[in-house]
Amino acid sequence: MIRLEKRPTPSRFWTWSTPVLAVLLTMIAGGLMFAALGKNPFIAIKTIFYDPILGEFAFYYRGQLLVKAGPLILIAVGLAMGFRAGIWNIGAEGQYIIGAICGAAVGLAFYPAESWIIFPLMIVAGALGGLLWAMIPAILKVRFKTNEILVSLLLVYVAEQLLAAMALGPLRNPEASGFPGSRNLQQYPSAANTEIIPGTGMHWGVAAALIAVVFAYVLLSRHLTGFHIRLAGQSPRAARFGGVNPTALVVFCMGVSGALAGMAGMFEVSGPAGQISIDFNSGYGFTAIIVAFLGRLHPIGILMAGLLMALTYIGGEAAQATMQIPAAAIQAFQGMLLFFLLGLDVLSNYRFRLPREGVA
């Protein structure tokens, strides 16, 4: 049997090369999956990873890249902060939905008034909505020691029902004669999340994501709070000894990740999605978990991982359109990626040893 042996110091080389290796292995395993579906694996991989950036229709896809990556990065940066501290906010999808509802509600409340203040107010409302939704598991955890994983996740299902209720009830477009869904915010200039540079997909949410990356990077590597977050995640008792207040940390991490997810939802509803509808959410909150891990819970890593994951979305759509590869295959593909990554993680903390002869 091969034995595992703990490295005295984590390997920096493997810490950063495992994500690359994981992507390669996922391409191989994904290729096998596509082959099993009766598709040419090489063309499929090329369609997903190459065509959107450098292919014939790349001019269309490139803009989509930022549109998809923006929310993923924004959410993942927040989640990573909590994961680093050992606080598992798994319900970003719910906070994303509530952020969208709150942001849209504020915008719609002003309709049809026009003012520059409306959009910033919507951002604040979106962030607050996500924050408050995340405060439910946070407060239950600090007050009653309730498991935040289960609570934040169950709240996703509550948020989905709430979304449906809003789309059918209070936020329904009164002029749409009974159809579910709100007014389209894209057609309401003061509330529309427009592209900052037309044609690039660079909307305000993408800008927010980039700012979040920079802030998170500075916080984690330079600030005492970031140090305490890392400390608490690595060894809770040492953190207590170092004077870290666990309650404050839970509230901070859940709050930040909730607010960022809420903002992501708000940018989405006022931008690419345009309106509150029953099926508004598309799983960004869950995919962001993969992005966070793929990016090694590191803000810069998350930036790259978010772009890569966005690529699989867009490439997946392309593959769906041109090769009839089902959307679900892409979802499975993303799941695989996380598996490979987690499995390969062992390389950064352990090394494999073949035992000498004659000894089992």
Add this chain to the structure above:
Amino acid sequence: MTDLLSIQRLTKAYPGVVANDDVSFDIAPGEIHALLGENGAGKSTLVKMIYGLVKPDSGKMELFGKPYAPARPSAARTAGVAMVFQHFSLFEALNVAENVGLGMETPPPMRELAREIREVSHAYGLPLDPRRLVGDLSAGERQRVEIIRCLLQDPKLLIMDEPTSVLTPQEVEILFATLNKLKAEGTSILYISHKLEEIRALCDRATILRRGKVVGACNPRESSAAELAEMMVGEALHTPDRAPGERGEVVLQVAGLTSQHVEAFGTRLQNIGFEVHAGEVLGIGGVAGNGQDELLSALSGETLGPRETVRLRGKPVGNLGPNARRALGMLAAPEERLGHAAAPDMSLTENAVLSGWQREDLTRNGFVLWGKSRGFAETIIQSFDVRTPGPGVAARALSGGNLQKFVIGREILQRPDVLVVNQPTWGVDAAAAAAIRQALLDLAAGGAAVIVISQDLEELMKVADRFAALNAGHLSAPRPTQGLTMEQIGLMLGGAHDMDVAHTDEAHHIKESYEEGRQ
């Protein structure tokens, strides 16, 4: 007569260290054989090979003249080798009978097993109630569970790894009586320890290990403790200088300290009170699990209590957290190096920031000054002779002794008015231990009040001006160490009760329930 167990040229290497190098010795039937050596001498590895937990790289063993190479502990148990562990072999949430059953190859049904446990434990003067949860037992009682587990399998060889480290002197006497009784019945015992007096009192022969090699064998009854110590350590020990400390004013006052919340299987501190003066070392002894961790947490500020329970220079601080207390000059170094005093995967620089950022001014507007922090880490490494490639190394890469020097050094260099340390030299080699003790004494000589919590009585006698004992969360009144006898210390550790456990009410109670069971 053939030897019971013959060990021939066993070698076992781990990356970077040869744990056992060509080790050979024999154990005769019916003898108590001591395996003597310092922490890290290779005793545990050797024992694990005998018990089938580790496979030797080379060499062989013979049991009753036949080749013996246990592939796993169950094979060792079947062959008649049983082992009482130092750590990690009991399940707190399971009861005594279940724990015993798990350690047996073919345990009888639970009801019968419980009967046997009562019977055997009573016969050997180690009474146990099979229905009690192990988590609720004292350290001494837990060890009984392990011993009974072994005895029920009628072993030919009983291995005991540091059995007395968790016992009071009186409990040690009971244990020795049990072991002598076993010996009289023909059972051999391999007794592992680094406590010389015990070995001289108990053992027939001794094999001495140093850095993985056998460096000598002797009859411990005919050798002096000094001779044994020299063989074990290989050099004369540096005993700390005792500058007779000038006792200053009272710096720390603790009064009415009682735990308000206790973790599962934790110990509740009961109305603890004491004072420490400037320039004084207060030693707090006691068997593990009697409230040491809880006391350290209460003093470091990790657990908070009413304001008035802890006073620093008259100022109530009982309700202040670790950082607020540090700011006032009250520092601590917990027992568990990895995961409590230091974060294992973080670098030494980061670990220097962990408790030093306030007093060493390592932050500016909340931002960590990494350059300055690195400098602080380097100062600790230099001043305390921490052997490491540099401050960028992860804490877990350091040996226990070096990391402990780093942890203690980190606190001492912050010039505390009060320093509380728990088990400052546990698992640390002799040279490092001497250095750490000297640093603590120097700190006190410089006018700080030092509290040393330790299970090592010899250590406390070396460093402490006054001594107090923790027992089940109670602290005895501190007494000057000068002139204290072992007898007195034992009584203090035992909570000043009659510690001959076999004759206590509890023993009677168990005996009665056993009688009932037979009817």
Add this chain to the structure above:
Amino acid sequence: MDLSSINWVLLLASLMVAATPILLAGIGELVVERAGVLNLGVEGMMITGAISGFAIAINTGSVTLGFIAAAAAGALLSLLFGFLTQYLLSNQVATGLALTLFGLGLSSLMGQGYVGIKGLSVPDIHLPILSDIPVLGPILFRHDAMVYVSILIVAGVWAFLKFTRGGLILRAVGESHDAAHALGYKVVRIRLMAIAFGGACAGLGGAYLSLVRVPQWTEGMTAGAGWIALALVVFASWKPWRVLIGAYLFGGLTVLQLNLQAAGMKIPVEYLAMSPYIITILVLVVMSSRGGRAALNAPAELGRSFHASS
């Protein structure tokens, strides 16, 4: 709203059916957690079981084969989790989540050709004599075989943990893997067996949804049942019979909520539909705030990786 339109006997009778999926998944996860492993992939294993069971049942015409396939699929998927967490020592929380995300994708991929197909009908077993008892008969004794199988599994798990040596070893591994290792028990192997059992149970629970409860295949049809099963284990303080009680209480709430919807209660359907999740959260809060005693029942090694250093 017309409460009299609700048939209370029928409601109570369908309670057991509504509870069976989470009962199966919950009792499986209980065994996994008692061995010290936290597998958050229950949702993923359930939904994979749901489609595997449905596909095999449709293709073979045998519901029994469907259930067997579902158990196998769940176990297989759980062993992937087992391999990663036990051999490659990956983080159990993250790996469990990965399993759920992967399972959701995989299942909808597998289910491409099965959307909208009507499932087979599963006959109810009328237990002789007992099923003729008025009121109690229809409530308790006229269900399909899986309802009874699930109860038998709970009884089996209870007896195994309480009375057998295997059960004692499993609990020991969950309490202290270092101690168990020191005594020579194969921690990893024991945990893998527990994980596979948990996976098989989750697969059965998922298949019960697609084969009996609904019965057809729709994407994401487990709708959080796996997470509710995880909450159920906490609710039950890791005790088998309490999982049964919890599952039936929850099943009762679900059925009541559906009946209230049908009875035309004057609340939007969505608010009723979210009630099971909210109630689950409330129950979790009550259970965890009791602290002390309940926390003692949690296996001490829950979620920790084991690596034998010697």
